[in-house]
Amino acid sequence: xxxxHNKTIVITxxxxxxxxxxxxxxxxxxxxxxxxxxxKSRLEETRQMLVTGNHFVCPFDVTDFxxxxxxxxxxxxxxxxxxxxxxxxGLESTIPFxxxxxxxxxxxFKINVIAAFEFARIISKKKYMNPDGGSxxxxxxxxxxxxxxxxxxxxASKGALTSSIKAMSLExxxxxxxCNVILPGVVQTEMINKMFESIPESSxxxxxxxxxxxxxxxxxxxxxxxxxxxDKSRWITGSELVIDGGxxxx
Amino acid sequence: xxxxxxYNELIEFLELDPVDLDENTEFTSIEGYDSMAVMSLxxxxxxKFGTKINAQQIQKLTxxxxxxxxxxxxxxxx
Numbered sequence: 001x002x003x004x005h006n007k008t009i010v011i012t013x014x015x016x017x018x019x020x021x022x023x024x025x026x027x028x029x030x031x032x033x034x035x036x037x038x039x040k041s042r043l044e045e046t047r048q049m050l051v052t053g054n055h056f057v058c059p060f061d062v063t064d065f066x067x068x069x070x071x072x073x074x075x076x077x078x079x080x081x082x083x084x085x086x087x088x089x090g091l092e093s094t095i096p097f098x099x100x101x102x103x104x105x106x107x108x109f110k111i112n113v114i115a116a117f118e119f120a121r122i123i124s125k126k127k128y129m130n131p132d133g134g135s136x137x138x139x140x141x142x143x144x145x146x147x148x149x150x151x152x153x154x155x156a157s158k159g160a161l162t163s164s165i166k167a168m169s170l171e172x173x174x175x176x177x178x179c180n181v182i183l184p185g186v187v188q189t190e191m192i193n194k195m196f197e198s199i200p201e202s203s204x205x206x207x208x209x210x211x212x213x214x215x216x217x218x219x220x221x222x223x224x225x226x227x228x229x230x231d232k233s234r235w236i237t238g239s240e241l242v243i244d245g246g247x248x249x250x
Numbered sequence: 251x252x253x254x255x256x257y258n259e260l261i262e263f264l265e266l267d268p269v270d271l272d273e274n275t276e277f278t279s280i281e282g283y284d285s286m287a288v289m290s291l292x293x294x295x296x297x298k299f300g301t302k303i304n305a306q307q308i309q310k311l312t313x314x315x316x317x318x319x320x321x322x323x324x325x326x327x328x
Binding site: 201 | 263288289297306
């Protein structure tokens with residue numbers, strides 16, 4: 001039996017990397033997926049990768065906060081009540097602290113934190129959410145627990161997201177909405193490849209060596225996301241789930 | 251941009267100790283030029299010139315002059 005049968009899942013950042021993989025795996029488990037990201041053609045590429053189902057491409061800038069309610073209302077009209085939300089949209093930044101600026105922090109927090117909160121808040125409304133409840137999954141990072149040069153802004157944003165999950169899970173438990181955050185180590189995605197280009201080769205080697213099981217693949221994270229979206233994880237909420245190939249075991 | 255202003259901005263952005271830069275100055279010869287300075291140099295190119303450069307490209311630019319070549323000579327004057 002497919003674990004996400006009859007569930008409609010909204011996925012931000014579905015145009016690439018982990019978000020795309022979560023869409024693929026959710027669809028293969030029977031979910032209807034709502035694919036959200038800015039780039040329409042890349043979202044269409046994602047949809048082409050999904051098994052046939054009730055999937056929708058929604059080109060949207062997740063920082064367009066004033067229009068999220070309109071988007072979710074449109075989703076509800078097309079796909080019915082929502083059972084799950086995954087916030088994969090994210091911004092990575094590797095800039096030395098001495099060169100950081102307010103607007104860089106603002107951009108990081110808008111995408112990594114506030115967009116997650118606003119989507120979750122709006123989707124959790126009674127009029128949109130499945131009355132049987134559902135599951136919200138957020139993509140944090142082990143960088144919310146560990147440091148690395150050039151990551152002050154990124155660590156702070158992922159830390160803010162992660163530390164919100166317990167409070168959110170308490171508030172939404174009465175509506176049977178579970179909230180969890182996955183803390184991945186370094187996963188081989190386009191975003192990470194870009195980050196690797198901005199740091200010395202010696203640092204790339206060091207990061208790779210710090211993962212005893214090697215760097216992760218998007219499916220390593222998608223497996224956990226699908227589990228958290230499914231009813232098999234019905235007693236898990238307010239949790240931080242580390243999936244990092246042993247990075248934090250050291 | 252005047253070359254002298256460019257040198258000064260570079261020193262300030264990378265928080266290098268005051269040093270007399272010229273086109274022939276090799277980055278690795280500058281006191282305090284380390285892996286963080288490389289990251290800063292990448293941010294400097296992006297913020298000040300709107301030019302994206304990666305760590306592999308930066309490593310090939312050994313002198314201040316080669317960085318100026320990369321950014322475009324037309325952007326500098328004496």
